[in-house]
Amino acid sequence: MKIAVTGKGGVGKTTLAAGLARAFGRRGKRVVALDVDPSPNLLLTLGAEGEVPEEKLLPLMERSSLIQERTGAPPEGYGLVFKLNPKVDDLVERFGIRCRDGVRLLVVGKIRRGGQGCFCPANALARRLVDYLSGFAEVLILDMEAGVEHLGRGTTRTAEVVLVVVEPSLKSLEAAKQIKKLGADLGITRIFSVVNKFREGGEEVVKKLEEGGTPVLAVLPHEEAVVKAELLGKSVFDLEEGKEFFSKMVELSRVLEEKAA
Ligand SMILES: Nc1ncnc2c1ncn2[C@@H]1O[C@H](COP(=O)(O)OP(=O)(O)O)[C@@H](O)[C@H]1O
Ligand SMILES: [Mg+2]
Numbered sequence: 001m002k003i004a005v006t007g008k009g010g011v012g013k014t015t016l017a018a019g020l021a022r023a024f025g026r027r028g029k030r031v032v033a034l035d036v037d038p039s040p041n042l043l044l045t046l047g048a049e050g051e052v053p054e055e056k057l058l059p060l061m062e063r064s065s066l067i068q069e070r071t072g073a074p075p076e077g078y079g080l081v082f083k084l085n086p087k088v089d090d091l092v093e094r095f096g097i098r099c100r101d102g103v104r105l106l107v108v109g110k111i112r113r114g115g116q117g118c119f120c121p122a123n124a125l126a127r128r129l130v131d132y133l134s135g136f137a138e139v140l141i142l143d144m145e146a147g148v149e150h151l152g153r154g155t156t157r158t159a160e161v162v163l164v165v166v167e168p169s170l171k172s173l174e175a176a177k178q179i180k181k182l183g184a185d186l187g188i189t190r191i192f193s194v195v196n197k198f199r200e201g202g203e204e205v206v207k208k209l210e211e212g213g214t215p216v217l218a219v220l221p222h223e224e225a226v227v228k229a230e231l232l233g234k235s236v237f238d239l240e241e242g243k244e245f246f247s248k249m250v251e252l253s254r255v256l257e258e259k260a261a
Contacts, residue, residue: 001260002130002140004156007165008175009146012196015226015236016165017143018045019249020256022237024139025101027253032092032137033103034130035059036155037145038110046099047235056097059109060129061122071121076112082121088129092136100238106133110145111155127154134158147175151182160260164193164214168202173209180214190259194252197222217259218252220245 005017014037021033035042040059043052060066067075073082096104111126131154133140142155150156162183164176176193183191193214195206199222209216223245229236236242237249 001138001161001257002134002142002159003161003163003256003260004142004144004159005163005165006144006148006150006156006179007146008167008172011165011167011172012220013146013165014042014045014143016163016194016196016220016249017141018042018047018235019237019246020253021046021099021103021139021141022101023246023249023253024141025103026250029138030136031101031103031139031141032096032133033099033105033141033143034133035105035107035143036109036111036150037143040107040109042143043097043099043105043107044233045229045235045237046103046105047238049098049100052097056095057107059107060091060095061109061111061126067122067125071124073121075122076120080121082124084124084128086121086125086128088125088132089136091129092133100235111150111153130155130158148178148182151179151188152186157186157188159188160190161256162188162191163217163256164191166193166195166205166209167197168195168199168205173205176209176214177212180212192217192256192259195219217255218248220248 005013007013021031025031070086071082073080099105164179166172166176193209193216198219225241226236237246
């Protein structure tokens with residue numbers, strides 16, 4: 001199952017992507033998480049297993065020599081001849097970061113615009129990697145960048161599930177509507193939402209999402225444990241106080257499995 005986690009900036013995409021990855025991992029699935037945000041920060045919320053070699057933190061999209069080696073052209077070699085099927089099957093082993101609950105994280109970084117804008121070597125490598133991992137992992141989770149720009153790309157378009165994270169605010173709701181509309185235009189059928197940081201009065205947002213054709217799969221509270229984890233620089237899913245929040249992620253992982261079937 002390939003799940004793209006989307007939404008406005010700051011709504012909780014990374015928190016949710018990490019929680020889901022660990023929930024599926026705890027349930028025994030082979031999980032790969034891809035950090036596709038231009039400013040990657042998924043590792044902290046996922047929680048590393050042991051020491052992380054500094055070397056592994058460099059996003060794949062910034063590894064010029066690797067891209068050149070695999071595709072036969074420099075990363076942004078527009079108009080050059082390059083391989084469309086570069087070798088990618090060793091990248092998880094080489095650059096993957098071991099995280100708690102058996103999750104493997106690959107820091108990919110910003111994937112450039114698809115279509116004519118960037119039919120370039122870096123993009124070809126990223127696309128091939130996502131395709132390969134769709135088969136390699138039982139659950140592939142993509143922590144996307146904010147906004148809608150990535151929706152047209154193969155990375156998101158070929159996801160079984162697009163999950164829109166929404167906080168109870170009109171701005172965030174607008175972003176969800178935009179994602180739903182664009183997604184539908186692109187033929188993405190399974191677009192669901194998760195309301196995060198729910199507080200009293202947020203019912204209206206839930207109602208509007210349902211009416212707008214973006215079924216709400218979970219309503220997650222504003223959670224003090226998340227705030228505490230942030231202060232400590234830890235993963236909320238490694239805190240005793242985060243247990244209840246984690247059980248909600250496990251529940252959501254089961255719902256998602258049903259929806260994707
Ligand atoms: N349920 C929650 N309760 C309280 N704070 C949250 C919750 N979810 C996320 N946050 C906080 O909101 C901020 C943004 O979350 P993050 O997951 O990084 O969002 P995004 O990836 O969408 O930018 C972080 O400081 C995070 O700790
Ligand atoms: Mg994020």
